[in-house]
Amino acid sequence: MKKRNCIIGQSGGPTIAINASLAGIIHKAKYSEEYQNVYGMINGIKGLLEERYMNLLEEFNTGEKINALKQTPAMYLGSCRFKLPTHEENTDTYVKLFEILTKLEITDFYYIGGNDSMDTVMKLDSYAKSIGSTIKFIGIPKTIDNDLMGTDHTPGFGSAAKYVASSILEVIHDSLIYQLQSVTIIEIMGRNAGWLTAAAALARNEYNEAPDLIYLPEVVFDINNFLDDIREVFKRKRCVVIAVSEGIKDKNGHFLDDNSKYLKKDAFGHVLHSGTGKMLETIVFKEFQCKVRSIELNVLQRCAMHIGSKTDLNESFVIGQKAVETAIAGKTGQVMGFKRISNNPYSVDYISTDVQDVANLEQKIPTEWINEAGNNITQELYDYLFPLIQGEVHINYRNGIPAYYSCKHLNK
Amino acid sequence: MKKRNCIIGQSGGPTIAINASLAGIIHKAKYSEEYQNVYGMINGIKGLLEERYMNLLEEFNTGEKINALKQTPAMYLGSCRFKLPTHEENTDTYVKLFEILTKLEITDFYYIGGNDSMDTVMKLDSYAKSIGSTIKFIGIPKTIDNDLMGTDHTPGFGSAAKYVASSILEVIHDSLIYQLQSVTIIEIMGRNAGWLTAAAALARNEYNEAPDLIYLPEVVFDINNFLDDIREVFKRKRCVVIAVSEGIKDKNGHFLDDNSKYLKKDAFGHVLHSGTGKMLETIVFKEFQCKVRSIELNVLQRCAMHIGSKTDLNESFVIGQKAVETAIAGKTGQVMGFKRISNNPYSVDYISTDVQDVANLEQKIPTEWINEAGNNITQELYDYLFPLIQGEVHINYRNGIPAYYSCKHLNK
Numbered sequence: 158m159k160k161r162n163c164i165i166g167q168s169g170g171p172t173i174a175i176n177a178s179l180a181g182i183i184h185k186a187k188y189s190e191e192y193q194n195v196y197g198m199i200n201g202i203k204g205l206l207e208e209r210y211m212n213l214l215e216e217f218n219t220g221e222k223i224n225a226l227k228q229t230p231a232m233y234l235g236s237c238r239f240k241l242p243t244h245e246e247n248t249d250t251y252v253k254l255f256e257i258l259t260k261l262e263i264t265d266f267y268y269i270g271g272n273d274s275m276d277t278v279m280k281l282d283s284y285a286k287s288i289g290s291t292i293k294f295i296g297i298p299k300t301i302d303n304d305l306m307g308t309d310h311t312p313g314f315g316s317a318a319k320y321v322a323s324s325i326l327e328v329i330h331d332s333l334i335y336q337l338q339s340v341t342i343i344e345i346m347g348r349n350a351g352w353l354t355a356a357a358a359l360a361r362n363e364y365n366e367a368p369d370l371i372y373l374p375e376v377v378f379d380i381n382n383f384l385d386d387i388r389e390v391f392k393r394k395r396c397v398v399i400a401v402s403e404g405i406k407d408k409n410g411h412f413l414d415d416n417s418k419y420l421k422k423d424a425f426g427h428v429l430h431s432g433t434g435k436m437l438e439t440i441v442f443k444e445f446q447c448k449v450r451s452i453e454l455n456v457l458q459r460c461a462m463h464i465g466s467k468t469d470l471n472e473s474f475v476i477g478q479k480a481v482e483t484a485i486a487g488k489t490g491q492v493m494g495f496k497r498i499s500n501n502p503y504s505v506d507y508i509s510t511d512v513q514d515v516a517n518l519e520q521k522i523p524t525e526w527i528n529e530a531g532n533n534i535t536q537e538l539y540d541y542l543f544p545l546i547q548g549e550v551h552i553n554y555r556n557g558i559p560a561y562y563s564c565k566h567l568n569k
Numbered sequence: 570m571k572k573r574n575c576i577i578g579q580s581g582g583p584t585i586a587i588n589a590s591l592a593g594i595i596h597k598a599k600y601s602e603e604y605q606n607v608y609g610m611i612n613g614i615k616g617l618l619e620e621r622y623m624n625l626l627e628e629f630n631t632g633e634k635i636n637a638l639k640q641t642p643a644m645y646l647g648s649c650r651f652k653l654p655t656h657e658e659n660t661d662t663y664v665k666l667f668e669i670l671t672k673l674e675i676t677d678f679y680y681i682g683g684n685d686s687m688d689t690v691m692k693l694d695s696y697a698k699s700i701g702s703t704i705k706f707i708g709i710p711k712t713i714d715n716d717l718m719g720t721d722h723t724p725g726f727g728s729a730a731k732y733v734a735s736s737i738l739e740v741i742h743d744s745l746i747y748q749l750q751s752v753t754i755i756e757i758m759g760r761n762a763g764w765l766t767a768a769a770a771l772a773r774n775e776y777n778e779a780p781d782l783i784y785l786p787e788v789v790f791d792i793n794n795f796l797d798d799i800r801e802v803f804k805r806k807r808c809v810v811i812a813v814s815e816g817i818k819d820k821n822g823h824f825l826d827d828n829s830k831y832l833k834k835d836a837f838g839h840v841l842h843s844g845t846g847k848m849l850e851t852i853v854f855k856e857f858q859c860k861v862r863s864i865e866l867n868v869l870q871r872c873a874m875h876i877g878s879k880t881d882l883n884e885s886f887v888i889g890q891k892a893v894e895t896a897i898a899g900k901t902g903q904v905m906g907f908k909r910i911s912n913n914p915y916s917v918d919y920i921s922t923d924v925q926d927v928a929n930l931e932q933k934i935p936t937e938w939i940n941e942a943g944n945n946i947t948q949e950l951y952d953y954l955f956p957l958i959q960g961e962v963h964i965n966y967r968n969g970i971p972a973y974y975s976c977k978h979l980n981k
Contacts, residue, residue: 167746171742171743171746200747200748203748204748229742230739230742230743231739231742231743231745231746232746235745235746235747235748236746236747237747237748238747319969319970322969322970323875323970323971324869324873326970326971326973327642327643327869327872327873327874327875327971328868328869328872329976330583330641330642330643330872330973330976331583331642331643331868331871331872333643333647333976333979333980334579334583334643334644334647334648334979335612335647335648335649335650336612336615336616336647336649359968359969359970360970362967362968362970363975364975364976364977365975365976365977394980394981395980395981396980450868452867452868452869453865453867455864455865456740456743456862456864457736457739457740457864457869459743460739460740460742460743461736461739462739463735463739463875463876464875464876466969543968543969546969546970547968547969548969549966554961555774556771556774556955556959557731557734557771557878557955557958557959557960558731558734558735558738558771558772558774558958559735559738559739561738561742563775563776563777564741564742564745564776564777565776565777567745567746568745568806568807568808569806569807
């Protein structure tokens with residue numbers, strides 16, 4: 158007799174692997190002997206509060222559909238940026254949520270997201286325990302930022318890293334064609350942690366040593382050092398390629414684009430940046446009077462499913478399955494993660510960690526993985542990153558464009 | 570006895586298919602009974618004037634290497650933006666060039682490029698005829714802009730179009746995740762011709778009708794109509810996706826970003842634009858006070874070899890081979906091209922056209938292929954574009970990133 162019912166939500170910003178984790182949960186639940194119903198909340202916890210959810214076993218009633226979902230970018234269930242109040246601040250929200258969960262006879266609650274989403278998991282689990290509820294709350298990490306605690310790396314990061322490295326290699330080919338001195342600045346996502354910017358180093362190969370300079374948010378950014386660095390590279394080559402995090406900050410902790418007119422804040426009060434590359438472009442042009450171009454990889458780095466990492470996509474699927482095993486084993490208030498066993502051959506174990514040790518914390522690049530000059534990464538960091546982008550995902554195409562699972566239901 | 574010697578140059582901006590045409594010429598010359606030497610000028614006509622050239626049969630001495638070249642983005646030989654003076658203006662340049670060509674015993678001169686490069690072919694051919702030289706001058710078109718006369722479409726365009734359509738589909742998935750009204754503006758390359766922007770329509774599929782609005786440089790851009798158009802789309806959906814050409818102009822013929830501080834000019838006096846998307850972002854946000862994002866596809870649309878169109882890449886290779894056949898047939902002052910036989914099944918003939926009818930002319934989108942409101946394309950244009958993006962190029966990967974042919978020789 159199937160006794161369990163689960164509900165799954167997605168939250169925060171997208172990656173190309175977040176649907177793979179959803180597919181992993183659906184797949185495991187579908188073929189287990191345990192689950193009666195698998196629900197999906199539309200637009201995360203915010204949608205659940207409005208009782209917007211769907212029956213996922215009805216929608217994904219074949220292995221082909223589950224596989225198509227696995228290879229679809231962004232978030233099939235939609236997302237939200239919704240900061241759950243503490244239950245001391247607002248008990249009503251919790252009462253409402255648990256009424257809905259009780260009505261659906263939910264036994265397991267899976268939430269796929271980043272730091273902020275794990276805050277939601279922690280608060281719900283804490284409230285559940287306070288009222289004696291036995292619902293299991295399991296968080297599944299995802300973020301292209303790779304900045305979560307409790308895991309060696311995050312689902313979604315490897316694919317974004319593969320996109321960044323591959324695109325930069327292509328931009329490097331492009332940058333060399335004219336016989337001119339030039340500086341190409343590539344701005345990469347990452348507010349406080351520079352993992353994805355560091356992945357630019359994976360563009361290096363037997364004929365290409367660029368990016369020549371890498372600037373991470375973990376290092377205080379100094380304009381004069383930056384210009385000196387470029388001057389130094391110009392001594393040995395004509396075209397300089399620079400990878401820079403959107404989140405670099407000066408010695409006072411101010412983001413470089415704090416004066417930008419495009420500053421915005423999200424619901425969590427995080428400042429959304431754009432313009433670091435453009436700002437540096439202006440500064441470099443003023444100094445060197447050479448050809449300067451800045452390229453913002455923008456949302457493409459988090460949604461380019463067509464160049465996903467096979468390692469990342471497979472791990473993201475399996476971690477969804479492992480989340481189901483964790484709930485069935487009776488655990489709650491856990492966040493799933495990877496523990497790296499070895500770099501070469503690459504292997505990981507699947508683990509879970511208490512959400513209290515994960516939520517609202519950021520994992521930054523350790524200082525020892527950044528070179529002394531603060532403009533490059535070390536071999537250790539390269540070796541850490543390298544396995545995560547290995548393998549190609551061969552997606553299907555229809556009519557010349559990728560064949561993804563429909564997202565039409567979200568545009569209402 | 571092999572009697573012919575040829576030299577090949579690449580010029581203008583890159584596409585992912587320009588090395589495929591180079592590979593096609595090398596392949597045909599290598600396996601023909603006609604050629605002794607195949608030279609490549611480094612950095613086009615400008616490099617040739619400085620006697621910078623290389624022996625391509627020595628470098629590409631295996632079929633594997635030629636195939637790797639075919640699948641490498643940008644320009645193996647480097648490029649230039651060099652406006653050749655007329656020989657009436659400056660005979661010395663021509664005398665110098667022909668001295669070099671004579672020294673190398675060149676019989677055939679192949680130049681792969683866009684409008685401006687065809688101007689070079691025309692001038693050299695005209696000078697050759699005036700001095701009784703028998704060197705054959707053949708132009709091979711390439712441009713992501715698809716704006717050349719004398720051909721149904723240009724090599725390189727189909728791949729850029731496939732990148733644009735696929736990336737926009739991925740951005741659309743990304744744009745739908747939050748339950749917010751939003752406008753996503755995608756800025757696409759194309760100064761005066763909107764072909765590549767029109768290709769955004771290829772992102773439409775059975776579940777997605779976006780981009781909802783398409784603005785081309787062929788249509789006078791009016792801000793009020795633009796805002797009305799968005800208002801209209803908001804009546805039926807929450808998220809509006811707009812494809813806009815970087816080159817849209819107002820009724821006075823002024824580029825929208827004429828006030829931009831990033832205006833630059835290239836060697837031909839063309840103004841280089843950036844900022845149309847950002848400018849529209851500001852205007853839309855002011856009007857609708859909703860989430861607005863602008864994305865500039867930037868150089869990625871011309872160098873993303875990893876998502877090339879098989880149709881485009883194969884045609885680009887064959888047109889190189891056909892150029893060799895054309896020279897051997899004794900023709901000169903010709904630009905190679907495609908003549909479309911049918912859309913479905915898609916087929917083309919390879920043709921050549923007198924360079925006088927091609928150089929310095931632009932092929933824009935015919936008015937009848939744009940809808941009456943000037944914010945979308947017609948089915949006829951869709952049907953014209955559709956075959957050009959069909960088929961996928963399965964490139965090789967090494968260490969998780971694309972395995973391209975070395976471009977190291979260009980960074981000196």
